[in-house]
Amino acid sequence: MRRCLAVALVLFGIQALAQTQADRLYVGYSISGGSTLDSGRARLDERRQLELRVPLPPVVLGRTYLLPSLGYETKWLGMQLPLAGGEGVGRDEVGRRFHRIQLGLTLIRPVAPRWLFIAGVMGSTRTDFQTSFSFGMDTSWVGYVMASHQLGDEPGFAVTFGLVALWPVDSLPVIPIANVSYRRGPYILEVGLPRLTLLRKLGDTVELGVVGGFEQQALRARFDPVAPNLGAHYLRETLVRVAPTVNVHLGRDVWLSSAVGLTLVNNLALLDRQRDNLDIQGLGAGPVPYARVLLGWRPPPPRARARASRPAP
Numbered sequence: 001m002r003r004c005l006a007v008a009l010v011l012f013g014i015q016a017l018a019q020t021q022a023d024r025l026y027v028g029y030s031i032s033g034g035s036t037l038d039s040g041r042a043r044l045d046e047r048r049q050l051e052l053r054v055p056l057p058p059v060v061l062g063r064t065y066l067l068p069s070l071g072y073e074t075k076w077l078g079m080q081l082p083l084a085g086g087e088g089v090g091r092d093e094v095g096r097r098f099h100r101i102q103l104g105l106t107l108i109r110p111v112a113p114r115w116l117f118i119a120g121v122m123g124s125t126r127t128d129f130q131t132s133f134s135f136g137m138d139t140s141w142v143g144y145v146m147a148s149h150q151l152g153d154e155p156g157f158a159v160t161f162g163l164v165a166l167w168p169v170d171s172l173p174v175i176p177i178a179n180v181s182y183r184r185g186p187y188i189l190e191v192g193l194p195r196l197t198l199l200r201k202l203g204d205t206v207e208l209g210v211v212g213g214f215e216q217q218a219l220r221a222r223f224d225p226v227a228p229n230l231g232a233h234y235l236r237e238t239l240v241r242v243a244p245t246v247n248v249h250l251g252r253d254v255w256l257s258s259a260v261g262l263t264l265v266n267n268l269a270l271l272d273r274q275r276d277n278l279d280i281q282g283l284g285a286g287p288v289p290y291a292r293v294l295l296g297w298r299p300p301p302p303r304a305r306a307r308a309s310r311p312a313p
Contacts, residue, residue: 023255024055026296032239032263033289039282044268045078045095051294064109069122071102077219077237096235098219100126114150118162119143128221137220137233137273141167146177156184160192168275199247207247211259215239218275232270232278240265241290257294262287 032047052072059066078095104122111117125139146162161178179192188199188207199209218234243261250256268283 023296023298025053026294027052028292028294030292035266035285035288037282038284043080044285048076050074067106069104073100096128096221098126098128100124116148118146118148126219131221157182205249209245211245212242218271231272233273234271234275236269236271238265238267239263243290253297253299255296255298260291263290
């Protein structure tokens, strides 16, 4: 299950940060409160994150669509550790600012009524620009083959399923994955990994609901100042967040989204060079408040084709 969550996050990494799957362009900013680790010897500073997704022009080859994607994310992490004398260490000594750049190419082709074939590849690189770049250690790749089936005659209700392959591999080379999306009437429901969205439309300008998400990243950084003898090469951050949300339509398919809730799971782990967990205890933390603001572009959903009326007998 843990591996499936990690694969889903890599595959839908950019989409996971969007408010809904229909968001094509967005910029968002989030902040989480600071907390003391379970060991009681260190405290996490407030964590901030800036996200950006920009759509690239599609390429149309007959009935085949090639959709390139580009995403950028920067994350600020800081920790205060005690010295032998009991005084804290400033965040400048143990703080990091991580960057993630993600490029992908997706092929979509209709193969039958209500069926779409989807395949693609996506590459991600993460760095703090303080550690020398290593292609093998700082880059991950994912390839996927999926099918999407529209349920019913009208668009808005679909199930997507398929197989995903991730490199570097640490357990299973291929993982199955599935997602259900419902967008009919006043309701928007998206169930899958790594996100859950439940929204209720109030007219054409306001949406109220609840969003939840799973996030996990393995970030390579220097640990010499704080953990020189542990053999750690990566810091893995695992988060599970739930928040009520309000979306407001500003016009021209632009939406402003705000959410205030809790980070329920808030864990860190140190990994070795092969990305295996060093099993160091006391790196978890309790729930903390969480807030996020997002400005996104959401084009209207496709409409059902008008059915030809039959003449009266």
